[in-house]
Amino acid sequence: MQAETRASTSVELPPSPSAHLHEHRDGDAQHVHFNVQRSQSVLAWSLALTLGFAVVEVVTGFMSNSLALISDAGHMVTDAAALGLALLAQLIAKRPPSARHSFGFGRAEALAAFVNSLVLLLLVGWIGYEAVQRFSQPQQVQGGTVFIVAGIGLLINLVLAYILSRGDSNMNTRAALVNVIGDLLGSVAALIAGAVIYYTGWMQIDPLLSIFVALLILKSTIDVLRESYHFLMEGVPKHIDYLEVGADLGQIDGVRSVHDLHVWDMSPGQPALIGHVEIDDLARWPDILQAIKAMLLEKHGIDHITLQAEVAHNA
Secondary structure, three states: HHHHHHHHHOOOOOOOOOHHHHHOOOOOOOOOOOOOOOHHHHHHHHHHHOOOOOOOHHHHHHOOOOOOHHHHHHHHHHHHHHHHHHHHHHHOOOOOOOOOOOOOOHHHHHHHHHHOOOOOOOOHHHHHHHHHHHHHHOOOOHHHHHHOOOOHHHHHHHHHHHHHHOOOHHHHHHHHHHHHHHHHHHHHHHHHHHHHHHHHHOOHHEEEEEEEEHHHHHHHHHHHHHHHHHHHOOOOOOOOOOOHHHHHHHHOOOEEEEEEEEEEEEEOOOEEEEEEEEOOOOHHHHHHHHHHHHHHHHHOOOOEEEEEEEEEOOO
């Protein structure tokens, strides 16, 4: 009879072992390790606008011989690449966990933000180098052309910033927004440079404003680079005090000590915790665990918890 029961049960097992292993049951954290609700339409529209105008600005930048416009054009091209990576990363991040990637693909967004930031650092370095060269050897710039193209670029970047600011707030979208804001500043600088050159003929304004914009871009880029690096290195989420979490765990009734404690983000905005808890009586573990879960969720916002109970050595 037992054999028949086992055979019947085996027929009803899920066809995918991976799906079975990733199933969330009562008492487990109810979130998933990927986000299926983030819209790609915002990034897609932004990519189309950026890439289209980047082509126009690259051509007119070299035709007018303006470093400010060329810098803005280069930044627009970088924006297009950044938005493309952001869109690809969000598509990848939607994929569910698998037998090969049990945590899913949520880190793809942070990886794309990190790569985008590195590319922007290279762009800032090139702008600085070219600006220094032009200070010592000023070059003729077509101020009128620069002014018109920069004005159009400013309008497009305002539209892009509005679209991205109304999209989902996550690390990757913020990185793309930083790129667009930096390019918006680049358009303003190119607009001013074109006007000054057209009315006064002072060519040094072109590299001067290019350096100013490069420094603004550098600051924003470092912030995104630091945030994405911290996430990729599985650092403790910024809103969580690691030492306070350990102290609060130690205050739970029945807990003697806590060790091998780790807190990190499984995917952006989804903190997780694992650790070992020494207790006096294993029979009390279910009640102690419930108290721990309630405290961590209410006080620290952590609901993905894996803890191993151990009997205190001197119990």
